[in-house]
Amino acid sequence: MTVPYKLYGRQNSGSFAVQVALEELALPYERIWVGREPGDVARFQEIHVVGKVPALILPDGTKMFESAAMLIHLADAHSKSRLAPPPATTAHALFLQWMVFLSANVYEAALRMYYAERYSTEGEAHADGIRRKGAADFVDHLGVISQALKPYVLGKEFSAADIYLYMLATWYVGEKAELYARLPALAAHATQVSRRPSVVKVEADHVT
Numbered sequence: 001m002t003v004p005y006k007l008y009g010r011q012n013s014g015s016f017a018v019q020v021a022l023e024e025l026a027l028p029y030e031r032i033w034v035g036r037e038p039g040d041v042a043r044f045q046e047i048h049v050v051g052k053v054p055a056l057i058l059p060d061g062t063k064m065f066e067s068a069a070m071l072i073h074l075a076d077a078h079s080k081s082r083l084a085p086p087p088a089t090t091a092h093a094l095f096l097q098w099m100v101f102l103s104a105n106v107y108e109a110a111l112r113m114y115y116a117e118r119y120s121t122e123g124e125a126h127a128d129g130i131r132r133k134g135a136a137d138f139v140d141h142l143g144v145i146s147q148a149l150k151p152y153v154l155g156k157e158f159s160a161a162d163i164y165l166y167m168l169a170t171w172y173v174g175e176k177a178e179l180y181a182r183l184p185a186l187a188a189h190a191t192q193v194s195r196r197p198s199v200v201k202v203e204a205d206h207v208t
Contacts, residue, residue: 004028006057008047010036011206014067014107015054017167019205021074021160023198025081031205068103071160072096083160091154098145098153098161106145106168109138113173135173142169142179142186149185151192158193166193 005022007029009015015031022029034044034053041051048055048065056064064070075084075095085091112119112134120126145153145165153161169186172179180187193199 002028003059004030005059006030006032007054008032008034008044008056009054010034013053014167016202016206017160017163018054018056018067018070018074019202020163020167020196020198021071021083023201024083024163024196025074025078027074027078066103068099068107068164071164072099075160082157083163085154085157085159091157095154095159095161098148099164101141101145102161102164102168105141106138106165109134109141110168110171113138113171131173138172139179139182143183146183146185146189149189151185151188158196162189162193163199166190166199 005027007015007018007022009019009031010033019029019031034040044053044055045051047057047063050065052065054065054067054070056070058064064073072084075081076087079086084095112130116127116131116134117123119130150156152158153165165186166189169179169190170176180190194203
């Protein structure tokens with residue numbers, strides 16, 4: 001009997017991309033929503049001490065956190081799926097570059113957009129400025145990776161980096177039409193990725 005992965009997450013959180021990858025790979029998994037009530041968070045902290053979603057339990061029981069790391073691991077562990085180029089190749093080096101770029105820059109800017117009060121000792125007093133800067137940086141970083149889209153992050157080959165980019169772009173706090181008008185390559189990328197059966201299925205799961 002195949003032991004399923006266990007994915008702990010919340011709707012519209014970083015677990016979205018990991019769930020899409022699991023669907024792309026046709027891997028057995030159990031999706032577990034983590035509530036925001038203190039008791040739910042406390043129970044989840046037994047799995048991930050920081051208490052932030054997502055967390056992924058591998059078939060051997062190993063616990064993982066950080067969505068980018070999960071995507072890289074899943075892609076490399078199931079290499080026949082072609083969600084990442086073969087390790088130690090130039091293409092894989094570029095894959096790692098963009099995964100780290102998305103995590104360290106785009107994801108970080110998104111956190112400042114949504115949790116601005118955490119980035120100042122003054123809390124809400126400085127939140128507006130931090131939020132605006134986060135949104136500006138978010139778009140600038142998306143602009144950088146948009147220049148690489150031909151039509152996917154790695155050119156003609158779809159990869160886990162495209163799943164990650166698609167998810168992050170949907171987190172923009174402003175008008176999506178405005179964002180995509182400014183970055184037409186990103187708009188085309190979003191259209192293509194949104195049509196994949198895995199994305200359609202997971203998006204439906206995240207709105208129910």
